[in-house]
Amino acid sequence: MTSDNHTQNRELQQDARAWAAFTGTKYTAAWRQMNSPLAQGLLGGRVSARHLIAILDDHELIGARGGTPRLGEKGFSSAVAWRFNGATDFIELALITDMLRMFTPLPDSATPEVGSYSLKHTAEWFLSPHCSYVSNGRMIWAAAALGLPIAHPGGSGPNLLIGVPEREHDYVRRMVGPGQTKPKADHHLPAGYAYLQTMLARAAAGEHITGGWVRPVPVAASAPFHDWLILQAGRDDVIGHLASDYSAGVRDSDHRIARTPDELLAIFHEVSHSPEAYDAVVSTIAEWMRTVPSAAPVRTELIGGGEHDNEGWGAGAGTVERYEYLCPCGDGEIIEEHDNVPGFREHDVRIDCAKCCAEWRFVGGRPVRDWRLTPVAVSATI
Structure with a gap:
């Protein structure tokens, strides 16, 4: 021994x-x-x-x-x-x-x-x-x-x-x-x-455990949008009311933390909400982007699509890509298309939703594959 x-x-x-x-x-x-x-x-x-x-x-x-x-x-x-x-x-x-x-x-x-x-x-x-x-x-x-x-x-x-x-x-x-x-x-x-x-x-089951558990060291992930949103709770306007509901949901584990505006939109689509909630979300994201001009614009969730072969039209074969993303309000789609057939190379992205067309715009100067959105209300104040 x-x-x-x-x-x-x-x-x-x-x-x-x-x-x-x-x-x-x-x-x-x-x-x-x-x-x-x-x-x-x-x-x-x-x-x-x-x-x-x-x-x-x-x-x-x-x-x-x-x-x-x-x-x-x-x-x-x-x-x-x-x-x-x-x-x-x-x-x-x-x-x-x-x-x-x-x-x-x-x-x-x-x-x-x-x-x-x-x-x-x-x-x-x-x-x-x-x-x-x-x-x-x-x-x-x-x-x-x-x-x-x-x-x-x-x-x-x-x-x-x-x-x-x-x-x-x-x-x-x-x-x-x-x-x-x-x-x-x-x-x-x-x-x-x-x-x-x-x-x-x-x-x-009778096993004597060897080795011990080591408590993981907490890692403080940066979440400036979440931190800002929590601070808006208590305001007497639509943004304050949304922030209060969001804070309660985080506190009660009813939904995850929104570290970015993209994640706030995703949460909006996952939880039950009133008809006015979406307008409050758009107003909140617009105010955040006005408050922090360097904030990353929004990209929504991929929901379908892919790539398929195309025989072409005489100049050789190629591929055609089509991807569908959820539009911000959730009732339509954002369509991203790439025609990779020789002689017909085109790339396009568009919002297939009347409501979102009126409330969102694509950020200029970005490649189609890297499209991003900002609320119209952001550019309207610039």
């Missing part, structure tokens, strides 16, 4: 003895829990049973500090004592800890916003069938052991606030909760969500 294995085995023995004494169970039962693949730490180091026990006395908010216990099965200031079954208690606490680890850590200065009772239900749904029940007290216990920010919301209730990102928790809750509307975008997806689901299945 190597020194590392010897040290780990000794730590497991110490944890098993401490857990057996704390829960009033047999050492062999505690030892089996310490060695469970599900308790090995799937998103971080193995949870220490001795650390869990010490937290109940030492923690600034929930710690008994040598006096009356401040945390019980039902939550903070709960008179309901812990109920240990001697078979899965430690494993379940380890799984709850891993579930909390998948969220983006909040700084200590952040004000916790997610209620422990809501979070405990989310944990039950996410961890099922590996952990069918999570008590309010055990959710708080695991959060405290992990060092997450915890706060009391006031009053005398048993629920505390846990420091995980509210938007990420809402995303997970909607993904796993029964009867929930699934998110339509993934910008609030917790970094460890998919990895933990995979590791849970492997550990449940």
Whole structure:
């Protein structure tokens, strides 16, 4: 046995003895829990049973500090004592800890916003069938052991606030909760969500996971149009109303982030909207382009077309290309054509939609294959 294995085995023995004494169970039962693949730490180091026990006395908010216990099965200031079954208690606490680890850590200065009772239900749904029940007290216990920010919301209730990102928790809750509307975008997806689901299945099959998960370093993608649009929310005009609806959709994962005007148009075609919404979108894009003259003009989504051979008309064979793009309003098309037959080489692009013909123009000086659009309202002010 190597020194590392010897040290780990000794730590497991110490944890098993401490857990057996704390829960009033047999050492062999505690030892089996310490060695469970599900308790090995799937998103971080193995949870220490001795650390869990010490937290109940030492923690600034929930710690008994040598006096009356401040945390019980039902939550903070709960008179309901812990109920240990001697078979899965430690494993379940380890799984709850891993579930909390998948969220983006909040700084200590952040004000916790997610209620422990809501979070405990989310944990039950996410961890099922590996952990069918999570008590309010055990959710708080695991959060405290992990060092997450915890706060009391006031009053005398048993629920505390846990420091995980509210938007990420809402995303997970909607993904796993029964009867929930699934998110339509993934910008609030917790970094460890998919990895933990995979590791849970492997550990449940008895596999001891080697190697550890490395939290990806967040990359701040530039999104100046999105940032500008968010700032327009609250204006008392059509652009402000659109920006408010857009902001709510981003917050609730109802649609993705629009980093460019092209993506705002794409979102417009994907979500339900009022008849006036399209006019607001055009006005918003026009104001953005007036505000930032260097902003890239719009190109819409390719929806069909391709290339086919043509025998030609005496000067040799060639090809003819035709591509259809969605027009900005979505009711027509933009047709791009290329005649590559010798003697008849022509290239053309046109808007096949009366409404968009009146509201959009092609940017001059660009090759047909690289066409772009701007709202007529932009050039009208120049």
